[in-house]
Amino acid sequence: MLDVNGVQKIYRGKDREVEAVRDLTFRLEEGELACLVGPSGCGKTTLLKCIAGLLKPTSGSVEVAGKAVTGPPRDMSVVFQEYGRSLFSWLTVQGNVELPLKEKKLSKERRRTLVTEALEAVGLADSARSYPWQLSGGMQQRVAIARAIAYEPRVLLMDEPFAAVDAQTRADLEDLIRGLWQRFSMTVLFITHDIDEAVYLGQRVLVLSSSPTVVQDDVAVDLPAERDQLTTRSDQRFTELRARVYSEIQNAKNGQAASAPAAT
Amino acid sequence: MTTPTTDTARPTTGSQRPAEGRVRGPGAAFPFGSNALLGIAGSACFLLLWEIAPRTGAVSATYLPPASEVLTTLGERLLVAGFWVAVGDTLAGWGLGLAIAFTAAVTLGFVVGSVPALRTFTASTVEFLRPIPSVALIPLAILLYGTDIRSTLLLVVYASFWQIYIQVLYGVADVDPVADQTARSYGLGRLARIRYVVWPSALPYVLTGVRLGAAVALILAVTAQLTIGSPGLGQEIAVAQSGGATALVYALIVATGAIGVLVNVGVRALERRVLHWHTSVRGEIAA
Ligand SMILES: Nc1ncnc2c1ncn2[C@@H]1O[C@H](COP(=O)(O)OP(=O)(O)OP(=O)(O)O)[C@@H](O)[C@H]1O
Numbered sequence A: 001m002l003d004v005n006g007v008q009k010i011y012r013g014k015d016r017e018v019e020a021v022r023d024l025t026f027r028l029e030e031g032e033l034a035c036l037v038g039p040s041g042c043g044k045t046t047l048l049k050c051i052a053g054l055l056k057p058t059s060g061s062v063e064v065a066g067k068a069v070t071g072p073p074r075d076m077s078v079v080f081q082e083y084g085r086s087l088f089s090w091l092t093v094q095g096n097v098e099l100p101l102k103e104k105k106l107s108k109e110r111r112r113t114l115v116t117e118a119l120e121a122v123g124l125a126d127s128a129r130s131y132p133w134q135l136s137g138g139m140q141q142r143v144a145i146a147r148a149i150a151y152e153p154r155v156l157l158m159d160e161p162f163a164a165v166d167a168q169t170r171a172d173l174e175d176l177i178r179g180l181w182q183r184f185s186m187t188v189l190f191i192t193h194d195i196d197e198a199v200y201l202g203q204r205v206l207v208l209s210s211s212p213t214v215v216q217d218d219v220a221v222d223l224p225a226e227r228d229q230l231t232t233r234s235d236q237r238f239t240e241l242r243a244r245v246y247s248e249i250q251n252a253k254n255g256q257a258a259s260a261p262a263a264t
Numbered sequence B: 001m002t003t004p005t006t007d008t009a010r011p012t013t014g015s016q017r018p019a020e021g022r023v024r025g026p027g028a029a030f031p032f033g034s035n036a037l038l039g040i041a042g043s044a045c046f047l048l049l050w051e052i053a054p055r056t057g058a059v060s061a062t063y064l065p066p067a068s069e070v071l072t073t074l075g076e077r078l079l080v081a082g083f084w085v086a087v088g089d090t091l092a093g094w095g096l097g098l099a100i101a102f103t104a105a106v107t108l109g110f111v112v113g114s115v116p117a118l119r120t121f122t123a124s125t126v127e128f129l130r131p132i133p134s135v136a137l138i139p140l141a142i143l144l145y146g147t148d149i150r151s152t153l154l155l156v157v158y159a160s161f162w163q164i165y166i167q168v169l170y171g172v173a174d175v176d177p178v179a180d181q182t183a184r185s186y187g188l189g190r191l192a193r194i195r196y197v198v199w200p201s202a203l204p205y206v207l208t209g210v211r212l213g214a215a216v217a218l219i220l221a222v223t224a225q226l227t228i229g230s231p232g233l234g235q236e237i238a239v240a241q242s243g244g245a246t247a248l249v250y251a252l253i254v255a256t257g258a259i260g261v262l263v264n265v266g267v268r269a270l271e272r273r274v275l276h277w278h279t280s281v282r283g284e285i286a287a
């Protein structure tokens, strides 16, 4: 469903070049929920923008459902890291969720159904007429998620969506995402820097190295499909997986630390 | 992009309008309540001083008639049809000029602002044309249109155009990249993004431009009538002055001042209405 082939991205400034990601290759099957972890600044957002067709990779390619990505793909939605700025403050919650559907040229009835359904799914049916800035951070993030699912995407990309909310809200939102994923059967790529979150949410965890960024490891999460904040997180297997991902990230860092003095 | 001397070019920063759209903006300094009382008391003191100064002989009453006399004259004028015709002419020149300037500035501003190359290409020309005082165009206006209303329009349009145009340029440049990427990721095309993202983002700037432009337009409308003699309050002032009717001159000045205040109040009300979602406005209610 989602194919990332040898993606490299170099930002070219005036007199400076930043190689944000070096060589990323992985593949998500239809309906898969994969988490992508990596240290801050390793190029997760950059990769997401390449997949979303907002940035052109310097080399390599991305395919969604067998079609090469050259611009934003029609059946993909993105939830951005900065959800506050991603919501349009001049539109109501309903307006925000509905705007992409208007561009999809859906009928008014169909739009209304999708908006209502999406807002209900994230538990915000009562706030449809509010403005995003009248809501709490966690609610705003749910609006962004509602907008994404109302678009009926086959692929959903999320960039550290819960980085800025408190622990309790975060746990609720994690369960919300798993619920939505099961209900709407989308392919989900969930970016986070939180190892616990990655293991708890994903069927698979892709570990990125620190810069120069490559895929360090690809861990299958063989936890039961029904997950629960309390029991899953205290599961023996959860702890093992978490330790594995953790040590891979450490390896990635050490690998770089070991090679850095040699380079200078 | 801006030269250091162009601070008037971006009144959006500072107290006028938050450049980032995230700071409290206009209106916040004028809440009602005790401050309103203080303001009324201040005006009363001013009027009292104006009344006393000529009466005690501190200022010659020939040059400054006491407030009561001026206000009485104004009151009498309000009953004269000719006065209202002059008000109408002034407002027509002002409103029409502002409307033309607005349409031109918004259209051009959006086109030029959305194409960086075009913006750079025109920047130096704009920096040259913008500071030309509108009054310097008076001889040209007379040459072209005589005392016709078009003379007034020329000056009004020229002066208010730049106020709005510059704001539109800043507004178009101030679109949040995350908002823009969001729109793009949901497949919004160029026109849809202008309509749903760029326009609302630029709106606070546009309205600041309108407020500044409206004030300047009124000044220029009266100036044109005063110096060129096109019909309106300005011309009335000139006539009263040549007739030696000092109190009437003051009365008409007070009338133009009142129109200025009304214009400003009107535009601010418009801002509050249109920008009810914007931090600068909603801060007053919510915070
Ligand atoms: N527009 C840009 N121009 C130049 N360099 C950039 C740009 N965007 C990102 N970078 C650089 O690319 C690298 C990766 O940035 P990116 O935002 O993709 O990291 P990230 O993994 O998402 O980090 P975080 O976890 O903090 O969100 C960083 O070194 C950053 O400085």
Ligand SMILES: [Mg+2]
Residues within 6 Å of the ligand: A044, A045, A046, A081, A159, A160
């Ligand atoms: Mg990021």
